Amino acid sequence: MIPRIAFTPGEPAGIGPELAVRLAGAGSFAQGAGGSAQIVAIADPQLLQQAAAQLHQPLELLPFDPAAPAQATPAGALYIQPTALATPAEAGKLNPANAAYVLDTLRIAAEGCLARRFDALVTGPVHKGVINDAGISFSGHTEFFADLAGVERVVMMLAAEELRVALVTTHLPLKDVSAAITGPRLEQIITILHRSLRHQFRIDAPRIGVCGLNPHAGEGGHLGREEIEVIEPALDKLRALGIQLIGPLPADTLFTPPQLARCDAVLAMYHDQGLPVLKFKGFGHAVNITLGLPFIRTSVDHGTALNIAGQGIADSGSLRAAMSQAIELAQLRHL
Template sequence: MIPRIAFTPGEPAGIGPELAIKLASIGSPAQVIAVCDPQLLEKTAAQLRQKLRLLPFDPSEPPAVTPAGSLYIQPVPMAEPAVAGQLNKSNATYVLETLSSAAQGCLSRRFDALVTGPVHKGVINDAGIPFSGHTEFFADLAGVERVVMMLAAEDLRVALVTTHLPLKDVSAAITGPHLEQTITILHRSLRDQFRIDVPRIAVCGLNPHAGEGGHLGREEIEIIGPTLDKLRALGIQLTGPLPADTLFTPPQLARCDAVLAMYHDQGLPVLKFKGFGHAVNITLGLPFIRTSVDHGTALNIAGQGIADSGSLQAALSQAIQLVRLRNL
């Protein structure tokens, strides 16, 4: 089969449009449909002196591969022309419209998966629109109570219990029900999406040394440990809670299929050190496949033609793989 993959370039003033042109230059075995303003892509291609052919997307036609130098297009008009490196609040609604249009297309089965470029959360909030990130946006749009953010690079997968929270709020957010839902989604996704028959999950503690027997915090004793025991009794293979500073070592990682970190900056620095530039962000628990780049909008280099498209290519490859695994 030829998967139909929707692609949103994200913030129009960032490197997303440039990444789209670089992605187009190599072609794809999937039908890649850019959900964005076609004039933005044409302008970017001209600035980069790259040839670009935008092919109209017709969902009634059989899917076709994407030829090198081309992208299929589902148009969404911008409010104002974008200037590379210069955020514009007027285009905040446009960014969200591209995300909504692409996600709705996945929900209606027009698209088989969604790959997202980087957005700028700050400018969307500055426009008066509450927005904490792609992950939460898609969960709300799909009517899903809980989703899980997982990043993958090579043989390392790191999922998160909490995502974009101030550090002072993390402990209160780690409750038994929240942790149980997160582990259940992670286990089910590893089994059903990644086709790992018996997933092995290593779980970080929250505190240094996983609480040091209660001397450095009691979350491991009162919340994390009992929740893991409950889920082990249901047959889920869990190790932990383990000190994060020793969990991320080769001997420990060799014994698991994924690591569950308690908060954003506990797990992702290790993941990005290992695979920055070709890591993939995957949202687990949605009713559709969604992957993303592992980096931000890089406004400081936007429009210069030097953005690295490695993470976007990896995100597209991961989306194609997950579509094919789903259809086995």
Template structure:
């Protein structure tokens, strides 16, 4: 079956529109030609970007009542949303914040209604949305609220390496207090279920990092491993989860240990993601686990400093679309 993939280019002044046009009109487009790609965006914005790049982009009207048709090369299916004001590369405009949020709302509702099989998101600028008077902390929280989901998990992937996070965007001084037995059990349960149900890994193996150097060194460098992490792992092992650790991060992120794992749970953002980005910079993607629909994303920001210069790299967007298509096809069986 041909999956329908919604794509939101994100901040109109960032590199999202540039990436959309560049990928649609590249040789790589043939690699994702097994899906219908629906850009939820302002058609004029994409056509202006195509003109800037000297590309002949065809925008095909999206009609959900028609049979699914794979999107041809040099084309995008379009679900139009109008900008409030014209957008210019590199120039943020809070007036267009409602436009960005409307593209996300349509994508979420389309996924919940099964009009779309997945959503792929381009980068947004949280600051300009907040400046417009809208409290917005990110895609993940937005989609979780729309789906009525209390807890989701952030996982990044590059090639065969998958790294999920026990905590996300916290100051380092707050990480220890944020890690509790119940929160770890919740995160690991979502991660295990997603690897099994979404990725079709029958018996997922999850490596778990310790929080402290040397995983606490028997309590001499911190007791979080002894008092919190290990008891949580033991509770879940009794339920049948295959959990390796807690191990020191500098031990777990080595080839022999990674070969034993289908995913790694890092305790905080900069414990796991530098390793992943070093391994797969330009190919890494973000996958939100725990939603009732598939959501993947680029792993970079709006890059306002290079927007409009034609030099943005499509690698992460290509990987995010490819992963969304693969997961959508797995879900159909």
């Protein structure tokens, strides 16, 4: 089975176009995934050729025919579904005029996944600020795809090597986190995480470590009562359904090797509780995975890197890891 993977390079002024060219030049899109794939870039062809010229690297763009059988992408090439920029992009310089282009690429790719034209979607980095500067409300890929797919709740999980970290809250100010952590939300997110670990990652009996919100997990209520009043009751309800949950434990205890050895995934309460550990362990080859969508979506673990865009020095390791993970998950789905 040759999976067909949609790929969106993201912000045209960032490093995404360069990463696309490097991905094509790598020659193998399935390192560690046990097979080949057809990679279809949803992008402006001139933008990719411009990036290839800056890198002095040949790039062949092959026409994409969704009606034809999937074919492995040859080295030095990408299949292309052309989507036009509103205005030419300049590396390192954001232009709100191209915000709609970025969202068009995401929409085309996601709709293709929903229509089963693609087996998975891999996304490059976007710039939330410039999209909002264009007058378009946008909080991130995760929320955009959930809205498009009509899904009430999705879960952001990052993975590097054997460490998987999922989040209860994502892009929220810290002052709003406590109010957002409710029993129903925890139950939804842990159910999605448990189901995804079983069915997407083929872990028969997943063990999930759960962080507390407060220092020392509240210290018996002396440093906060969210653990006692919200988190522990939700975990007890889910344990009664057979889900294996460890915690809530203090984050500085749970993120230690002996505790991590007991877990297939860790659930952090907020963005900067879990992701610094994950990125310290695996920055440059970590993968962002959206759980709970009706299609497979992976992404890079970094931003647009405008400060180095166009200089030919961007590291494509995270994109290669995201592509490999998408291919592997697509193949597992077909088993």
